[in-house]
Amino acid sequence: MPELPEVEVTRLGVAPHLEGRTVLGVRTRRAGLRWPFPPALDSLLAGRRVLGTGRRGKYLLIHFEHGSLIVHLGMSGHLRVLPAATPAEKHDHFDLLFEDCGQPHILRMTDPRRFGAILWHGVDDGDLAQHVLLRELGVEPLEDGFSGALLYRATRKRSAPIKQVLLAGDIVVGVGNIYACESLFAAAIHPKTAASRIGRARYDLLAAAIRRILAEAIVQGGSTLRDFLAVNGQSGYFQQTYFVYDRAGAPCKVCGQTIRQIRQGQRSTFYCATCQR
Numbered sequence: 001m002p003e004l005p006e007v008e009v010t011r012l013g014v015a016p017h018l019e020g021r022t023v024l025g026v027r028t029r030r031a032g033l034r035w036p037f038p039p040a041l042d043s044l045l046a047g048r049r050v051l052g053t054g055r056r057g058k059y060l061l062i063h064f065e066h067g068s069l070i071v072h073l074g075m076s077g078h079l080r081v082l083p084a085a086t087p088a089e090k091h092d093h094f095d096l097l098f099e100d101c102g103q104p105h106i107l108r109m110t111d112p113r114r115f116g117a118i119l120w121h122g123v124d125d126g127d128l129a130q131h132v133l134l135r136e137l138g139v140e141p142l143e144d145g146f147s148g149a150l151l152y153r154a155t156r157k158r159s160a161p162i163k164q165v166l167l168a169g170d171i172v173v174g175v176g177n178i179y180a181c182e183s184l185f186a187a188a189i190h191p192k193t194a195a196s197r198i199g200r201a202r203y204d205l206l207a208a209a210i211r212r213i214l215a216e217a218i219v220q221g222g223s224t225l226r227d228f229l230a231v232n233g234q235s236g237y238f239q240q241t242y243f244v245y246d247r248a249g250a251p252c253k254v255c256g257q258t259i260r261q262i263r264q265g266q267r268s269t270f271y272c273a274t275c276q277r
Contacts, residue, residue, distance in 0.1 A: 002073045004141070004174030005217035005238065007058050010079055012218075014107060015053045017081045017100050018062065022049045024104060027095040029088060033111055034074060037094070038120035045069075045096070056129075057137045057173035062096075067122035069096075070133065074115030080108050094118050137173040141210050146172055148204030155195035155203075162198060162206075163191035164265050175210055179217065181245045181270050183209040190276045191269045192262075216241070244270040 002010070026042040038044065045064070054061040054068075060079075062069040071079070084097055084104035094109035109118065121131050129135060139145040154171045155162075165171065166180040175183065184191050186209035189202060198206075217238040239246070243253055248261035252272040262269050 002058065002077070002222070003176030003178055004055075004058060005179070005214055006222035007060055007073065007174075008055055008218050009222045010073070011053050011055050011060050014060075014079060014081060017105065018050045018098065018107065019052055020050065021098040021100060022047065024097040024099060026097065027106075029093050030114075033077075033093060033109075033114045033116045033118065034072075035117055035119065037118055041118075041120065044120065050098070056134050057140075057169065058176070059134065061128070065123075067120060067125070068128055070117070070119040070121060070131065071109070072117040072133075074111055074113060074117065076113040077109060077111035077116035080110065082106050082108055136170060138169055138171045139173065141172050141175060141207075141214055146207060146211070148200060148207040151203040151207055152198075152200045155198065158195040160195060161192045161264060162189060162195045163269055165195040167265070167267070172210070175214070177267050177269075178242075178245050179210070179213055182213050182243060185244045185271060185276060186213060188276055190273075191264065191271050244272060246270065 023045045025046045028037050028041070031037065048064045048066065051063045051065060054063060058072065060071040060073075062071065073079070081100070082105065084106050086106065086108070088095070088108075089110075091112040092108055092110050093114070096107040098105055098107070109116065119133075121128050125131075139150065151171065155165060158165050163180055163184060166175045166183075167177065169175075181191070183206060187202060187206040189198065189206060220238040220241070222238060244259050247259045248270055250259050251257065252259055252275060255272065255274045257272055257274040259270055259272055262271075
């Protein structure tokens with residue numbers, strides 16, 4: 001599944017093409033993805049100008065004066081900007097048509113597994129932050145509200161393993177499986193440690209590691225996942241710098257001991273038992 005860096009890379013890729021442009025129309029090739037497409041989406045958006053783009057956790061936001069599109073890439077989705085005449089293939093389910101540099105283009109959603117989503121939140125529906133998919137999300141890890149102090153305060157009564165707490169998304173949002181494994185390694189914290197047993201100083205290290213690793217992943221175009229590509233069709237390169245993720249059986253780059261793999265909450269966790277105690 002695309003994680004926060006991959007979604008931010010996608011946003012950075014579409015923003016120059018979309019922001020300030022007027023939508024010409026919408027094409028859908030099925031009734032919906034994880035949920036049905038909003039009704040009458042073509043008439044809702046045709047002739048409307050894109051004011052800007054944003055991101056909340058793993059949700060991409062496309063803002064209009066009268067509301068916002070909420071886009072989730074699901075397990076296998078990605079967006080591309082293409083000439084409007086580009087033929088659709090089997091898993092191309094949604095096109096947003098717009099004019100870019102005097103030529104018609106499309107923002108195309110491709111989603112083989114159809115766990116993604118295209119939703120609409122109108123201004124008449126209230127504050128976007130209170131949308132059912134967004135209102136329970138934690139703080140953004142790359143914004144000022146995120147810190148070791150916040151992690152420490154929020155976990156005093158959390159007995160679950162720290163890896164699971166990070167993935168839950170109610171304290172800090174967007175730290176998915178890849179970047180949780182890498183951040184815990186960087187902070188020398190064992191992934192099975194109960195969140196309530198970690199002290200303030202170690203949470204300071206963890207918060208700093210999360211910030212640094214997510215920022216580095218964005219600069220490197222995210223990680224190349226099985227189905228994820230950037231808007232321009234290129235792969236990311238952050239996977240070339242992994243210390244533990246997907247390296248089970250390989251030697252630790254720091255101490256030389258074998259990287260281990262366990263299952264936590266149906267997800268694979270990778271760690272070094274020597275470096276992370």
